[in-house]
């Protein structure tokens with residue numbers, strides 16, 4: 001059986017980027033990508049509401065769960081390398097909205113196509129197969145799917161997190177194997193997601209509202225941001241809510257967490273009825289919540305829980321950063337096994353930080369190996 005030089009599990013932004021840069025660096029080596037789905041870059045396609053918010057110009061904003069690691073990866077050199085990769089390797093022109101970076105077309109499909117073209121140009125093989133385990137032998141790694149066994153010199157795990165797609169099964173395959181290899185792993189929980197609320201908000205379904213959002217626990221404000229929220233049959237979503245959910249998920253005691261929604265930024269508005277979404281106004285009246293002239297007052301909801309993985313944009317958790325070499329991304333215990341992107345215990349807020357991290361981690365691996 002032929003030994004493959006580099007096998008990359010997962011055709012998301014981290015795996016595709018790693019494959020491209022490794023093949024460019026070592027053209028004579030065999031590089032292949034394995035994905036259990038028949039299409040590549042599914043999450044890129046779904047990202048940014050079909051527009052793909054691929055990165056952010058603001059690398060100093062606190063965006064990743066681990067600030068020290070963020071400083072390592074989101075520095076000016078790496079950011080420039082990231083932009084150069086998009087422009088020069090993928091041939092994507094960029095457009096900027098505030099700090100957010102999008103493909104010039106504002107279509108995520110362009111990014112998917114650009115990756116597919118580059119993979120084809122470099123003659124990188126894509127195998128559609130579902131990897132269920134791997135074993136570290138003396139001179140190689142054996143990788144198993146249900147039907148095949150591959151022998152590889154170096155294995156890159158870029159299999160992503162647990163969010164969004166119902167067909168996720170890494171718990172049984174890659175993660176289970178990592179755990180049997182004694183690699184420390186923080187179990188995934190949903191990140192960047194919405195809240196199920198204790199109140200009955202069915203009548204608010206579909207209401208969108210520009211507002212200030214605060215998360216309060218025991219009368220202490222732990223999160224405050226402005227943005228648009230949207231009501232669901234039993235809860236609330238929107239970018240600002242998703243950003244707050246990562247913090248909520250880090251709380252040990254999730255009882256008694258309140259969400260304060262301040263509907264008006266402008267305190268001069270005194271006629272509430274004429275300036276508020278009528279469904280929201282009716283809701284407030286029906287619940288006997290005071291709609292007083294003091295419009296600076298906030299509407300209070302009690303958080304019951306977060307929505308599950310189906311609704312979440314990312315997974316919080318993954319291989320602990322203490323388990324990997326921060327320059328080459330190999331596991332400290334197994335130097336020929338590497339971990340990238342969302343499979344690491346790295347989670348960003350909305351704004352392009354998750355895809356940017358996935359791509360930068362792959363760029364660094366390829367540069368430093």
Ligand SMILES: Cc1cc2nc3c(=O)[nH]c(=O)nc-3n(C[C@H](O)[C@H](O)[C@H](O)COP(=O)(O)OP(=O)(O)OC[C@H]3O[C@@H](n4cnc5c(N)ncnc54)[C@H](O)[C@@H]3O)c2cc1C
Pocket residue numbers: 009010011012013014015034035036037040041042043044046047048049052053054055129130131132158159160161163164169170173174312313314340341342343351352353354355356358
């Ligand atoms: C709806 C939605 C919108 C989003 N919008 C944005 C956005 O605008 N900006 C942003 O920065 N982030 C966004 N994200 C998050 C971002 O898409 C992910 O963080 C990013 O794709 C992670 O990249 P990755 O390469 O680590 O993994 P993934 O993109 O998840 O790719 C992993 C791949 O591995 C494959 N795989 C998994 N297990 C196996 C196995 N056992 N065998 C073979 N293959 C396997 C999967 O099929 C998948 O193709 C969004 C996510 C969602 C769900």
